[in-house]
Every structure is written in structure tokens, then in C-alpha cells.
Amino acid sequence: MYKKIEEVSSISFDKFHNEILPAGKPLVMRGLVNDWPMVKAGKAGAQEFCNYLKRFDRGYDINTAYGPPSIKGRFFYNADMSGLNFRAGQAKLSTSLDYLLEHADDNPPPALAIQSVKIPHYIPGVEIENRLSLLGEVEPRIWIGGRGIVAAHYDPSENIACCLAGRRRFTLFPPEQVANLYVGPFESTPAGAAISMVNFDQPDYEKYPKFKQAEEAALFTELEPGDAIFIPYLWWHHVRSLESVNALMNYWWGGIDNQPVDPRNALFHAMLAVKNMPQHHRDAWHTMFEHYVFEANGDIGEHLPEKRRGILGTMLPDAIKTFGNNLAKMLTKP
Numbered sequence: 001m002y003k004k005i006e007e008v009s010s011i012s013f014d015k016f017h018n019e020i021l022p023a024g025k026p027l028v029m030r031g032l033v034n035d036w037p038m039v040k041a042g043k044a045g046a047q048e049f050c051n052y053l054k055r056f057d058r059g060y061d062i063n064t065a066y067g068p069p070s071i072k073g074r075f076f077y078n079a080d081m082s083g084l085n086f087r088a089g090q091a092k093l094s095t096s097l098d099y100l101l102e103h104a105d106d107n108p109p110p111a112l113a114i115q116s117v118k119i120p121h122y123i124p125g126v127e128i129e130n131r132l133s134l135l136g137e138v139e140p141r142i143w144i145g146g147r148g149i150v151a152a153h154y155d156p157s158e159n160i161a162c163c164l165a166g167r168r169r170f171t172l173f174p175p176e177q178v179a180n181l182y183v184g185p186f187e188s189t190p191a192g193a194a195i196s197m198v199n200f201d202q203p204d205y206e207k208y209p210k211f212k213q214a215e216e217a218a219l220f221t222e223l224e225p226g227d228a229i230f231i232p233y234l235w236w237h238h239v240r241s242l243e244s245v246n247a248l249m250n251y252w253w254g255g256i257d258n259q260p261v262d263p264r265n266a267l268f269h270a271m272l273a274v275k276n277m278p279q280h281h282r283d284a285w286h287t288m289f290e291h292y293v294f295e296a297n298g299d300i301g302e303h304l305p306e307k308r309r310g311i312l313g314t315m316l317p318d319a320i321k322t323f324g325n326n327l328a329k330m331l332t333k334p
Contacts, residue, residue: 002220034226036130042165046245056123061090067111073148104244113145152196152238157255159231163223166246173236180214
């Protein structure tokens with residue numbers, strides 16, 4: 001049985017930012033957004049929730065994923081991984097909400113997911129009536145769908161997700177479990193992020209034996225409307241929507257958009273440049289990365305004058321830009 005994520009019934013702005021965020025551990029915040037009008041509509045039922053959202057619909061096309069009943073809500077690859085088991089497109093918000101309501105009693109229903117909709121642009125006004133006091137100016141996104149499964153994946157950002165309607169079950173794994181989650185390809189993904197290939201409903205322990213170790217480290221929770229969860233940077237999370245109409249509003253911050261360089265690019269380039277070297281060369285580069293990137297031996301530039309440290313010290317934005325441009329030229333050389 002997975003361990004439960006720590007829970008609180010109330011939390012202050014200062015406690016969250018000064019204690020919870022630096023600790024980098026997940027947290028469930030029960031009833032955090034109970035006072036939101038949207039949550040009150042969600043608690044009143046699927047029809048009331050859909051009616052509430054339709055008030056703000058401007059008729060824009062929004063990103064939508066659709067799959068047949070046979071996939072049982074699991075948005076994933078097709079059988080030979082040559083493609084996906086669903087199709088992605090665009091649809092009107094109100095049309096999609098009506099579709100969910102129309103198929104609410106189907107068993108199993110077709111899979112429908114309205115994904116990562118930027119609220120201020122597509123349904124403006126929702127963010128004004130439903131404000132999260134725990135954060136500053138962070139753009140909210142909304143996710144809506146029927147009963148469905150999002151495979152375990154990670155986000156390169158901090159994340160607070162608020163349950164608006166229906167119930168959602170989260171299963172989380174710390175970043176160090178990456179080796180035990182059997183991650184799929186980076187080049188082709190269901191929704192942009194690389195995902196675990198393990199079917200959590202029926203784990204194939206013969207094919208994925210180390211997943212048992214991941215399960216030992218797993219944490220879980222189930223959110224009701226009004227509850228919220230903090231998912232720390234790079235934590236893996238598997239999400240299951242449990243009712244015919246489910247909705248979640250989330251906030252991403254402190255991620256790659258706040259970094260001068262996307263660390264994923266460094267990871268991908270290192271995989272290309274180092275992974276296939278002879279083992280003794282890889283061992284040597286492992287030492288280099290430990291020293292220069294992760295500073296395993298302390299401050300790497302302290303022996304140099306501060307103005308002469310360059311990349312070994314803290315670089316100003318202009319210097320970062322210049323160095324980045326030079327690096328880009330080196331990377332594009334044949």
C-alpha cells in the first residue's frame with residue numbers, strides 16, 4: 001500500500017514559501033480553495049459546474065484530446081508505439097462540456113481531455129473570481145475531462161494543482177525513482193513530457209521488475225473539490241480522474257522560464273556527447289560533471305579573483321547571453 005502524502009487543513013503564505021517550498025516535499029492542502037465560486041459549482045454537480053464555465057466561454061478553439069471507449073481513459077501509445085491511441089485537435093469549450101455530460105453514463109465512456117488551457121486568454125474572468133492567495137501573479141491553467149488516466153511524468157517547475165470538480169487520485173514519486181519508472185522516448189510523447197511505460201493498473205513486473213522499488217517510494221492522495229496539492233519540481237506524478245466530469249486548475253512557476261538556459265538541453269546534449277563513450281571516458285566525465293556542475297567539492301571558482309571567474313562564478317545576464325551565443329555556434333559546427 002502506498003504511503004499517504006502529508007496533509008494540512010490550513011497554511012499561510014509565509015509558511016508555504018519559507019518552509020514547504022524549500023523542503024521540496026509534496027503536500028496536500030485540504031479545503032484550500034473551498035471558497036471559490038467554481039468549486040462551489042463543482043460540488044453542486046457536473047451540470048452546475050459546466051454551466052458555470054460556459055458563462056466565460058468566448059468561443060475559442062481549445063486543445064482537446066479524444067480517444068475511443070476501448071482505451072478506457074488511458075491516453076497512451078498505440079500497440080506498437082508507432083503513434084498514439086488517441087487523436088489531438090481543437091474544439092469549442094461548450095461543445096466539449098456538452099459531450100462530457102452526454103456520455104456521463106456510458107460504461108466505458110469515450111475519453112475526452114481538455115488540456116492545459118490558459119485561463120486569462122481563453123476563458124477570461126475565471127481567474128478573477130477564483131484567486132489563489134498562496135501565490136503571486138502566476139498564470140492559471142485548467143484541465144477538464146471524463147474518467148481518465150495521465151501516465152506518470154514530471155514537470156520542470158513547481159506546481160500547485162487545485163481540484164475543482166470530480167475527484168482525482170495522485171500517485172507521486174521523487175526524482176531519484178527515474179531509474180525504476182521505465183520512461184518512454186523523449187522524441188514522441190502523448191502530451192509533451194516523457195512518461196512511464198508502466199500500466200499502474202496491471203504492472204508487468206516481469207518486463208518492469210524495478211517498478212516494485214518505485215512503488216515502495218510512492219506517495220498517494222485523493223483530492224475532492226476544494227482540495228489542492230503541491231507537487232515539487234521534477235517529482236513524477238500519475239493522475240487518475242475518477243468521475244464523469246473532472247476539472248483541475250494548476251499553477252506552474254519557478255521552472256525553465258525563469259532560467260537563463262533550459263537544463264533539459266544540457267541533459268540531451270550530454271546524452272549525445274557522453275553516453276556512448278568508452279566506460280573509462282564516461283567515468284572521467286562523471287567526475288567533471290560532479291565537480292563543475294554539481295559542485296560536489298565546494299565552490300569551483302573561489303580560488304580565482306571574482307571578476308575573472310567567468311562561467312566558474314555567477315554570471316550577469318549579458319555575459320550569459322554572450323556565452324550562450326558562442327556555445328550555440330560551437331554546437332552547430334559540422
